[in-house]
Amino acid sequence: MTIVADEFMRDTTVAEIRCAGAERFAPVAASAAGFGPLLQVDGVTLEYRTGDTIVRATHRVGFDVHAADRFVLLGPSGCGKSTLLKAIAGFIAPVEGEIRLDGRQVRTAGPDRIVVFQEFDQLPPWKTVLHNVAFPLLASRSLPWREALERARHYVDKVGLSGFADSYPHQLSGGMKQRVAIARALAMQPKVLLMDEPFAALDALTRRKMQEELLALWDEVRFTLLFVTHSIEEALIVGNRVAVLSPHPGRLRAEFNSHEFDLGSIGGTAFQSAVKRLHDRLFESDVDSAGTGRAEARR
Ligand SMILES: Nc1ncnc2c1ncn2[C@@H]1O[C@H](COP(=O)(O)OP(=O)(O)OP(=O)(O)O)[C@@H](O)[C@H]1O
Ligand SMILES: [Mg+2]
Numbered sequence: 503m504t505i506v507a508d509e510f511m512r513d514t515t516v517a518e519i520r521c522a523g524a525e526r527f528a529p530v531a532a533s534a535a536g537f538g539p540l541l542q543v544d545g546v547t548l549e550y551r552t553g554d555t556i557v558r559a560t561h562r563v564g565f566d567v568h569a570a571d572r573f574v575l576l577g578p579s580g581c582g583k584s585t586l587l588k589a590i591a592g593f594i595a596p597v598e599g600e601i602r603l604d605g606r607q608v609r610t611a612g613p614d615r616i617v618v619f620q621e622f623d624q625l626p627p628w629k630t631v632l633h634n635v636a637f638p639l640l641a642s643r644s645l646p647w648r649e650a651l652e653r654a655r656h657y658v659d660k661v662g663l664s665g666f667a668d669s670y671p672h673q674l675s676g677g678m679k680q681r682v683a684i685a686r687a688l689a690m691q692p693k694v695l696l697m698d699e700p701f702a703a704l705d706a707l708t709r710r711k712m713q714e715e716l717l718a719l720w721d722e723v724r725f726t727l728l729f730v731t732h733s734i735e736e737a738l739i740v741g742n743r744v745a746v747l748s749p750h751p752g753r754l755r756a757e758f759n760s761h762e763f764d765l766g767s768i769g770g771t772a773f774q775s776a777v778k779r780l781h782d783r784l785f786e787s788d789v790d791s792a793g794t795g796r797a798e799a800r801r
Contacts, residue, residue, distance in 0.1 A: 589601060
Protein backbone atom coordinates (compact mmCIF):
# COMPACT_ATOMS: atom_id res chain seq x y z
CA MET A 503 0.00 0.00 0.00
CA THR A 504 1.29 3.40 -0.85
CA ILE A 505 1.03 5.93 1.94
CA VAL A 506 0.74 9.54 0.97
CA ALA A 507 1.23 12.58 3.11
CA ASP A 508 -2.49 13.28 3.28
CA GLU A 509 -2.99 10.11 5.29
CA PHE A 510 -0.63 11.13 8.08
CA MET A 511 -1.87 11.61 11.55
CA ARG A 512 -1.27 15.19 12.53
CA ASP A 513 -0.11 14.78 16.13
CA THR A 514 3.50 15.91 16.10
CA THR A 515 4.08 16.20 19.81
CA VAL A 516 5.49 12.74 20.34
CA ALA A 517 7.88 10.68 18.26
CA GLU A 518 5.53 8.09 16.94
CA ILE A 519 5.07 6.19 13.77
CA ARG A 520 3.02 8.57 11.71
CA CYS A 521 2.22 6.70 8.52
CA ALA A 522 -1.25 5.24 8.40
CA GLY A 523 -0.73 1.51 8.37
CA ALA A 524 3.00 1.83 9.00
CA GLU A 525 4.79 -1.09 10.56
CA ARG A 526 6.85 -0.95 13.67
CA PHE A 527 9.55 -3.22 14.97
CA ALA A 528 9.34 -2.21 18.60
CA PRO A 529 7.20 -0.13 20.87
CA VAL A 530 7.84 3.45 19.97
CA ALA A 531 9.92 5.32 22.49
CA ALA A 532 8.04 8.49 23.26
CA SER A 533 10.49 11.35 23.00
CA ALA A 534 10.01 14.30 25.26
CA ALA A 535 6.29 14.79 24.90
CA GLY A 536 5.43 18.40 24.32
CA PHE A 537 8.64 19.04 22.32
CA GLY A 538 7.91 19.73 18.69
CA PRO A 539 9.95 18.23 15.89
CA LEU A 540 13.20 19.92 14.95
CA LEU A 541 12.76 19.34 11.24
CA GLN A 542 9.42 19.01 9.50
CA VAL A 543 9.10 17.85 5.93
CA ASP A 544 5.48 18.46 5.14
CA GLY A 545 3.91 17.15 1.92
CA VAL A 546 6.99 18.00 -0.11
CA THR A 547 6.96 17.59 -3.87
CA LEU A 548 10.23 18.27 -5.66
CA GLU A 549 10.74 18.67 -9.37
CA TYR A 550 13.52 19.38 -11.82
CA ARG A 551 12.71 21.48 -14.82
CA THR A 552 14.88 21.24 -17.90
CA GLY A 553 13.48 23.14 -20.87
CA ASP A 554 9.90 21.94 -21.20
CA THR A 555 10.56 18.67 -19.38
CA ILE A 556 9.60 18.24 -15.75
CA VAL A 557 10.98 15.39 -13.70
CA ARG A 558 9.13 14.81 -10.46
CA ALA A 559 11.66 13.53 -7.94
CA THR A 560 9.41 13.23 -4.85
CA HIS A 561 5.66 13.34 -4.40
CA ARG A 562 4.15 14.74 -1.19
CA VAL A 563 6.74 13.31 1.14
CA GLY A 564 6.28 14.08 4.81
CA PHE A 565 8.11 13.17 8.00
CA ASP A 566 9.30 14.74 11.24
CA VAL A 567 12.81 14.56 12.65
CA HIS A 568 13.24 15.18 16.36
CA ALA A 569 16.35 16.46 18.09
CA ALA A 570 18.99 13.72 18.42
CA ASP A 571 17.11 11.43 16.02
CA ARG A 572 19.11 9.30 13.64
CA PHE A 573 16.54 9.40 10.89
CA VAL A 574 17.23 7.31 7.79
CA LEU A 575 15.76 7.74 4.33
CA LEU A 576 15.83 4.35 2.63
CA GLY A 577 14.82 3.91 -0.97
CA PRO A 578 15.86 2.62 -4.36
CA SER A 579 18.10 4.50 -6.73
CA GLY A 580 16.36 7.47 -8.33
CA CYS A 581 13.59 7.76 -5.72
CA GLY A 582 14.65 11.28 -4.78
CA LYS A 583 16.70 10.77 -1.62
CA SER A 584 19.49 13.13 -2.65
CA THR A 585 16.95 15.60 -3.96
CA LEU A 586 15.20 15.61 -0.59
CA LEU A 587 18.50 16.27 1.18
CA LYS A 588 19.23 19.10 -1.25
CA ALA A 589 15.83 20.61 -0.49
CA ILE A 590 16.38 20.32 3.26
CA ALA A 591 19.82 21.86 2.80
CA GLY A 592 18.05 24.74 1.06
CA PHE A 593 19.47 24.26 -2.46
CA ILE A 594 16.10 23.41 -4.08
CA ALA A 595 12.66 24.79 -3.26
CA PRO A 596 9.61 22.48 -3.07
CA VAL A 597 6.93 23.00 -5.71
CA GLU A 598 4.40 21.84 -3.13
CA GLY A 599 4.59 21.52 0.65
CA GLU A 600 7.01 23.03 3.08
CA ILE A 601 10.21 22.25 4.97
CA ARG A 602 10.57 23.77 8.43
CA LEU A 603 13.55 23.82 10.74
CA ASP A 604 12.75 24.85 14.30
CA GLY A 605 9.37 25.98 13.03
CA ARG A 606 10.85 28.31 10.40
CA GLN A 607 10.43 27.66 6.72
CA VAL A 608 13.66 26.65 4.98
CA ARG A 609 14.28 29.02 2.09
CA THR A 610 18.04 29.09 1.64
CA ALA A 611 21.17 27.16 2.56
CA GLY A 612 22.58 27.88 6.00
CA PRO A 613 25.25 26.72 8.44
CA ASP A 614 22.58 25.03 10.55
CA ARG A 615 22.35 22.26 7.92
CA ILE A 616 25.57 20.66 6.69
CA VAL A 617 25.76 17.90 4.08
CA VAL A 618 28.33 15.10 3.92
CA PHE A 619 28.37 13.53 0.47
CA GLN A 620 29.42 10.13 -0.80
CA GLU A 621 32.31 11.41 -2.90
CA PHE A 622 35.82 11.38 -1.48
CA ASP A 623 36.76 14.55 -3.36
CA GLN A 624 34.66 16.94 -1.26
CA LEU A 625 37.77 18.32 0.48
CA PRO A 626 39.86 21.11 -1.07
CA PRO A 627 43.13 19.26 -1.82
CA TRP A 628 45.38 22.25 -1.08
CA LYS A 629 44.28 22.45 2.57
CA THR A 630 45.54 20.24 5.37
CA VAL A 631 43.10 18.13 7.37
CA LEU A 632 43.01 20.73 10.14
CA HIS A 633 42.46 23.61 7.75
CA ASN A 634 39.80 21.68 5.85
CA VAL A 635 37.87 21.27 9.09
CA ALA A 636 38.41 24.88 10.16
CA PHE A 637 37.62 26.40 6.78
CA PRO A 638 33.77 26.50 6.95
CA LEU A 639 33.97 27.99 10.45
CA LEU A 640 36.12 30.79 9.09
CA ALA A 641 34.26 31.22 5.80
CA SER A 642 30.92 31.53 7.61
CA ARG A 643 32.55 33.83 10.20
CA SER A 644 31.25 31.53 12.90
CA LEU A 645 34.47 31.81 14.89
CA PRO A 646 37.68 33.83 14.83
CA TRP A 647 40.86 32.14 13.59
CA ARG A 648 42.23 30.82 16.87
CA GLU A 649 38.90 29.43 18.14
CA ALA A 650 38.16 27.93 14.73
CA LEU A 651 41.46 26.04 14.81
CA GLU A 652 40.81 24.92 18.36
CA ARG A 653 37.38 23.61 17.52
CA ALA A 654 38.70 21.99 14.33
CA ARG A 655 41.40 20.20 16.33
CA HIS A 656 38.77 18.98 18.78
CA TYR A 657 36.71 17.37 16.01
CA VAL A 658 39.77 16.03 14.17
CA ASP A 659 40.60 14.25 17.44
CA LYS A 660 37.02 13.01 17.76
CA VAL A 661 37.20 11.22 14.41
CA GLY A 662 40.55 9.69 15.33
CA LEU A 663 42.74 11.71 12.99
CA SER A 664 44.85 13.73 15.40
CA GLY A 665 48.00 12.18 13.92
CA PHE A 666 46.98 13.42 10.47
CA ALA A 667 46.01 17.02 11.23
CA ASP A 668 48.80 18.34 9.00
CA SER A 669 48.30 15.82 6.18
CA TYR A 670 46.71 16.69 2.84
CA PRO A 671 43.66 14.84 1.45
CA HIS A 672 45.71 12.97 -1.19
CA GLN A 673 47.70 11.39 1.66
CA LEU A 674 44.55 9.86 3.18
CA SER A 675 42.49 6.75 2.45
CA GLY A 676 38.85 7.04 1.37
CA GLY A 677 37.64 6.25 4.90
CA MET A 678 39.97 8.87 6.39
CA LYS A 679 38.71 11.48 3.93
CA GLN A 680 35.14 10.69 4.99
CA ARG A 681 36.20 11.10 8.63
CA VAL A 682 37.54 14.56 7.75
CA ALA A 683 34.26 15.44 6.02
CA ILE A 684 32.35 14.29 9.11
CA ALA A 685 34.64 16.27 11.43
CA ARG A 686 34.23 19.33 9.22
CA ALA A 687 30.45 19.01 9.34
CA LEU A 688 30.29 18.39 13.10
CA ALA A 689 32.65 21.28 13.80
CA MET A 690 29.98 23.59 12.43
CA GLN A 691 27.66 22.19 15.11
CA PRO A 692 24.71 22.17 12.72
CA LYS A 693 21.16 21.66 13.90
CA VAL A 694 20.91 18.77 11.46
CA LEU A 695 23.72 16.76 9.91
CA LEU A 696 22.69 15.55 6.46
CA MET A 697 24.57 12.52 5.13
CA ASP A 698 24.05 11.30 1.58
CA GLU A 699 25.28 7.70 1.35
CA PRO A 700 28.54 8.74 3.01
CA PHE A 701 29.95 5.21 3.23
CA ALA A 702 28.66 3.77 -0.04
CA ALA A 703 32.00 4.01 -1.84
CA LEU A 704 33.96 2.29 0.93
CA ASP A 705 34.90 -1.38 1.10
CA ALA A 706 32.70 -3.54 3.36
CA LEU A 707 35.12 -3.62 6.31
CA THR A 708 35.77 0.11 6.30
CA ARG A 709 32.07 0.79 5.89
CA ARG A 710 31.31 -1.28 8.97
CA LYS A 711 34.02 0.52 10.92
CA MET A 712 32.68 3.92 9.84
CA GLN A 713 29.15 2.97 10.91
CA GLU A 714 30.55 1.96 14.29
CA GLU A 715 32.47 5.23 14.61
CA LEU A 716 29.47 7.30 13.56
CA LEU A 717 27.33 5.66 16.25
CA ALA A 718 30.08 6.18 18.85
CA LEU A 719 30.29 9.85 17.85
CA TRP A 720 26.53 10.18 18.08
CA ASP A 721 26.62 8.62 21.55
CA GLU A 722 29.08 11.29 22.58
CA VAL A 723 27.79 14.38 20.76
CA ARG A 724 24.07 13.52 20.29
CA PHE A 725 23.74 15.41 17.04
CA THR A 726 20.60 15.16 14.89
CA LEU A 727 21.25 13.04 11.84
CA LEU A 728 19.38 12.62 8.57
CA PHE A 729 21.09 9.77 6.77
CA VAL A 730 20.41 8.51 3.25
CA THR A 731 21.14 4.96 2.16
CA HIS A 732 19.82 2.22 -0.06
CA SER A 733 21.24 -0.48 2.18
CA ILE A 734 18.59 -2.04 4.43
CA GLU A 735 21.21 -3.31 6.86
CA GLU A 736 22.88 0.09 7.10
CA ALA A 737 19.51 1.77 7.65
CA LEU A 738 18.74 -0.51 10.60
CA ILE A 739 22.19 -0.13 12.15
CA VAL A 740 22.59 3.62 11.74
CA GLY A 741 19.00 4.75 12.27
CA ASN A 742 16.67 4.92 15.21
CA ARG A 743 13.91 5.57 12.69
CA VAL A 744 13.74 4.50 9.06
CA ALA A 745 11.49 5.98 6.40
CA VAL A 746 10.98 3.80 3.33
CA LEU A 747 10.44 5.56 0.03
CA SER A 748 8.83 4.11 -3.07
CA PRO A 749 10.62 4.05 -6.43
CA HIS A 750 10.64 7.17 -8.54
CA PRO A 751 8.99 9.53 -7.86
CA GLY A 752 9.60 8.95 -4.16
CA ARG A 753 6.60 8.73 -1.85
CA LEU A 754 6.72 7.76 1.77
CA ARG A 755 5.65 4.14 2.10
CA ALA A 756 6.26 3.40 5.75
CA GLU A 757 8.16 4.47 8.79
CA PHE A 758 9.87 2.00 11.11
CA ASN A 759 11.30 2.30 14.56
CA SER A 760 14.77 0.71 14.60
CA HIS A 761 16.39 2.05 17.75
CA GLU A 762 16.88 -1.43 19.18
CA PHE A 763 19.42 -2.42 16.51
CA ASP A 764 23.16 -1.80 16.34
CA LEU A 765 26.16 -3.56 14.83
CA GLY A 766 25.88 -6.29 17.45
CA SER A 767 22.37 -7.13 16.23
CA ILE A 768 23.48 -8.35 12.80
CA GLY A 769 22.67 -12.00 12.27
CA GLY A 770 20.21 -12.14 15.18
CA THR A 771 16.64 -13.31 14.64
CA ALA A 772 15.02 -9.93 15.38
CA PHE A 773 17.43 -8.17 13.02
CA GLN A 774 16.85 -10.69 10.23
CA SER A 775 13.10 -10.38 10.56
CA ALA A 776 13.40 -6.59 10.51
CA VAL A 777 15.52 -6.83 7.34
CA LYS A 778 12.83 -8.98 5.75
CA ARG A 779 10.03 -6.59 6.65
CA LEU A 780 11.94 -3.61 5.30
CA HIS A 781 12.85 -5.61 2.20
CA ASP A 782 9.21 -6.51 1.60
CA ARG A 783 8.17 -2.91 2.02
CA LEU A 784 10.93 -1.68 -0.26
CA PHE A 785 10.18 -4.11 -3.05
CA GLU A 786 6.40 -4.25 -2.88
CA SER A 787 4.71 -3.20 -6.09
CA ASP A 788 3.41 0.32 -6.15
CA VAL A 789 -0.14 0.37 -7.44
CA ASP A 790 0.08 4.10 -7.96
CA SER A 791 3.32 4.10 -9.89
CA ALA A 792 1.63 4.20 -13.28
CA GLY A 793 -0.29 7.27 -12.25
CA THR A 794 2.60 9.08 -10.66
CA GLY A 795 4.77 8.32 -13.69
CA ARG A 796 2.68 10.79 -15.61
CA ALA A 797 4.25 13.55 -13.53
CA GLU A 798 7.22 13.24 -15.86
CA ALA A 799 5.20 14.04 -18.95
CA ARG A 800 6.31 16.95 -21.06
CA ARG A 801 4.41 20.10 -20.50
N1 LIG B 1 19.87 17.90 -11.84
C1 LIG B 1 18.87 17.13 -12.23
N2 LIG B 1 18.14 17.46 -13.32
C2 LIG B 1 17.08 16.67 -13.72
N3 LIG B 1 16.71 15.55 -13.08
C3 LIG B 1 17.41 15.18 -11.99
C4 LIG B 1 18.52 15.94 -11.51
N4 LIG B 1 19.01 15.32 -10.41
C5 LIG B 1 18.25 14.24 -10.21
N5 LIG B 1 17.29 14.15 -11.16
C6 LIG B 1 16.25 13.13 -11.26
O1 LIG B 1 15.48 13.16 -10.06
C7 LIG B 1 15.16 11.84 -9.65
C8 LIG B 1 15.68 11.63 -8.25
O2 LIG B 1 17.11 11.71 -8.24
P1 LIG B 1 17.96 11.59 -6.92
O3 LIG B 1 19.38 11.82 -7.29
O4 LIG B 1 17.39 12.45 -5.88
O5 LIG B 1 17.72 10.05 -6.53
P2 LIG B 1 18.40 9.18 -5.38
O6 LIG B 1 17.29 8.52 -4.63
O7 LIG B 1 19.35 10.00 -4.61
O8 LIG B 1 19.18 8.07 -6.24
P3 LIG B 1 20.59 7.33 -5.90
O9 LIG B 1 20.27 6.30 -4.84
O10 LIG B 1 20.94 6.66 -7.20
O11 LIG B 1 21.58 8.34 -5.44
C9 LIG B 1 15.79 10.91 -10.68
O12 LIG B 1 14.79 10.56 -11.60
C10 LIG B 1 16.84 11.74 -11.35
O13 LIG B 1 17.02 11.36 -12.68
MG1 LIG C 1 21.41 9.96 -4.34
